[in-house]
Amino acid sequence: MMSEKQDYIIRFCDVYKQFENNQVLTGFNLDIIRGETLVIMGRSGCGKSVTLKIILGLLHPDSGQVFIDGVETTELSERELVPLRKKMGMLFQGSALFDSLTVGDNVGFALFEHSGKSYDEIEQIINTNLEFVDLAGTAGLMPAELSGGMRKRVALARAIAYNPYILLYDEPTTGLDPITATTINELVRKTQKEYGVTSIVVTHELESGFSVADRIAVINDGKIIEIGTIDQVKNSSNEFVQRFLAGPK
Numbered sequence: 001m002m003s004e005k006q007d008y009i010i011r012f013c014d015v016y017k018q019f020e021n022n023q024v025l026t027g028f029n030l031d032i033i034r035g036e037t038l039v040i041m042g043r044s045g046c047g048k049s050v051t052l053k054i055i056l057g058l059l060h061p062d063s064g065q066v067f068i069d070g071v072e073t074t075e076l077s078e079r080e081l082v083p084l085r086k087k088m089g090m091l092f093q094g095s096a097l098f099d100s101l102t103v104g105d106n107v108g109f110a111l112f113e114h115s116g117k118s119y120d121e122i123e124q125i126i127n128t129n130l131e132f133v134d135l136a137g138t139a140g141l142m143p144a145e146l147s148g149g150m151r152k153r154v155a156l157a158r159a160i161a162y163n164p165y166i167l168l169y170d171e172p173t174t175g176l177d178p179i180t181a182t183t184i185n186e187l188v189r190k191t192q193k194e195y196g197v198t199s200i201v202v203t204h205e206l207e208s209g210f211s212v213a214d215r216i217a218v219i220n221d222g223k224i225i226e227i228g229t230i231d232q233v234k235n236s237s238n239e240f241v242q243r244f245l246a247g248p249k
């Protein structure tokens with residue numbers, strides 16, 4: 001399956017990242033294929049959110065290289081990162097909505113700030129995106145009036161506002177009941193299909209990961225220790241992967 005011509009949209013080459021004495025990524029290598037939904041799994045604190053923040057350029061590696069669409073981002077200034085970041089949408093762990101803004105203003109936030117589009121155009125995008133996540137007619141509500149699952153959906157409507165081609169999801173289903181989690185998983189797939197985006201989904205929920213993944217990558221001890229299709233990962237001979245998949249005893 002892996003040919004020389006494989007089209008990688010994101011590449012991590014020998015990345016190291018530590019916080020004081022805490023070595024989080026230690027020779028981390030990862031190639032993400034354009035258009036795939038890659039699920040990254042691993043124990044709490046293993047560096048999943050750090051990996052997403054490095055992709056966004058919110059954190060910088062201590063050493064190693066990160067390429068996005070062939071551009072080495074580790075060398076870029078804050079200013080040079082701006083156009084790249086606009087191509088990415090992020091669903092933060094816990095949704096991170098602005099509580100003092102309406103649902104509509106949350107979805108349109110970046111567009112009102114940076115796009116130069118007219119109010120009517122932005123309103124149109126807000127309505128289309130809210131409809132996409134099955135929340136038509138909620139633009140006037142406040143985040144406090146929403147359930148956890150609705151907040152995630154608003155966060156997704158916001159993440160796609162700029163027509164990104166890379167979508168990053170940090171624990172999109174954690175803390176949701178199974179039915180709501182299924183709805184979110186279906187939306188992850190629908191977004192990949194309809195927008196043709198590359199999706200990177202971080203989760204420690206196995207079922208959720210299996211339901212959305214084209215490929216799964218498992219992090220342990222600062223590295224990707226296994227990557228492949230669901231079947232490949234399920235059949236991994238790596239002991240940590242097997243224990244992780246077996247779940248709590």
Ligand SMILES: Nc1ncnc2c1ncn2[C@@H]1O[C@H](COP(=O)(O)OP(=O)(O)OP(=O)(O)O)[C@@H](O)[C@H]1O
Nearest residue numbers: 019022024042043044045046047048049050051204
């Ligand atoms: N800005 C920071 N400053 C200091 N330490 C940090 C920072 N960000 C992350 N860390 C540390 O790096 C490690 C990895 O954190 P990260 O948030 O990536 O974990 P995670 O895999 O996303 O875990 P979880 O599943 O609990 O969300 C943790 O030990 C965390 O405390």
Ligand SMILES: [Mg+2]
Nearest residue numbers: 048049093170
């Ligand atoms: Mg995290």
